[in-house]
Amino acid sequence: MIPTRSFAQKKNLLLAFDAFGTLFAPKGHVTDHYAAFARHHGIDVPSKNANPSIKDAFRAAYKHEFKTHPNYGKAVNMGAEQWWANVIKGTLSHYLKPKQSIPHALVNDLLTHFSTSDGYTMPPDVMPFFKMLRAKKRKPEQVPEWMWDNTIVGVITNSDDRVPSILESLGLTVGPRRVGTSAERKICSSMDDDISFVVLSYDVGYQKPDKRIFDAAIEMGKETLADGPEGLDIQDFEKLYVGDSIDEDYHAAQAAGWNACLLERSEPSTWNAAEYDVHHRDDPNDQQPKKVDVIRTITSLVNWSPSEPKP
Structure with a gap:
């Protein structure tokens, strides 16, 4: 079904995605990678009956670092690399023998591993969606199912600065524009990317669900348009955010003035025509009867259109 504009709707779309869990996900459990690399570097992580289990150790180390140094230690200029190094050491320190230490090479290998497609996979609905957008830019008349005349795509994420390299290693082109100094922000990006x-939470200084990270994305959209076709203004664009967390993504985006879709991805083996619809379900966190817009695949966005404003 090709959606139609039933009211005076804007013809362009500023579309932003969450990153982790939405555009990419780890290959298996993160701790499986930790254990394999640790064993390679001579640390004996038991495959069974470990106390604590490596999953519990990782969870505790992550929570400790998140509480001690929120937003990757932005307040103390720590940075994501040192932040994750602390998580790695906190996880694997339980399995050290007397006088054994965690090798720097182990930490570096894991950081590198989780900076590329070696550590991550792209869900099967993501690349077809971006290929459709590429085709729309080349020959708009051949992709009538995507009803938007112009589409700017961005990412708004609480993940760290490895996100662009991960996305590129998975086959997407990513423009260089980031929130930062004026010189950095003048680097040309293109709507063709x-x-x-x-938009990284570390750069902005605030994490989702804070409204300011979404406001930063609007500014990035404005700057992208400044380098794009003449005559376009960000006010001519609908704003849509897509993510897999009902609080940090769906509700946060709506509170910031964006439209939102909650991604509850189903297994590819179950996909059928109905899976490509936009579904509506009750919000379990809301005391008032309210429906949540849910999609099972990113390609379902071809069937999304903003709700008609109420008088």
Whole structure:
């Protein structure tokens, strides 16, 4: 079904995605990678009956670092690399023998591993969606199912600065525009990139669900348009955010003035025509009867259109 504009709807779309869990996900459990690399570097992580289990150790180390140094230690200029190094050491320190230490090479290998497609996979609905957008830019008349005249795609994420390299290693083109100094922000990006900009919580200084990270994305959209076709203004664009967390993504985006879709991805083996519809279900966190817009695949966005404003 090709959606139609039933009211005076804007013809362009500023579309932003969450990153982790939405555009990419780890290959298996993160701790399986930790254990394999640790064993390679001579640390004996038991495959069974470990106390604590490596999953519990990782969970505790992550929670400790998140509480001690929120937003990757932005307040103390720590940075994501040192932040994750602390998580790695906190996880694997339980399995050290007397006088054994965690090798720097182990930490570096894991950081590198989780910076590329070696550590991550792209869900099967993501690339077909971006290929459809590429085709729309080349020959708009051949992709009538995507009703938007112009689409700017960005990423808004609480993940760290490895996100662009991960996305590129998975086959997407990512523009260089980031929130930062004025010189950095003048680097040209293009609406022809699969992703024109990436907004990182570390750069902004605030994490989702804070409204300011979504406001930063609007500014990135404005700057992208400044380098794009003449005559377009960000006010001519609907704003849509897509993510897999009902609080940090769906509700946060709506509170910031964006439209939102909650991604509850189903297994590819169950996909059928109905899976490509936009579903509506009750919000379990809301005391008032309210429906949540849910999609099972990113390609379902071809069937999304903003709700008609109420008088």
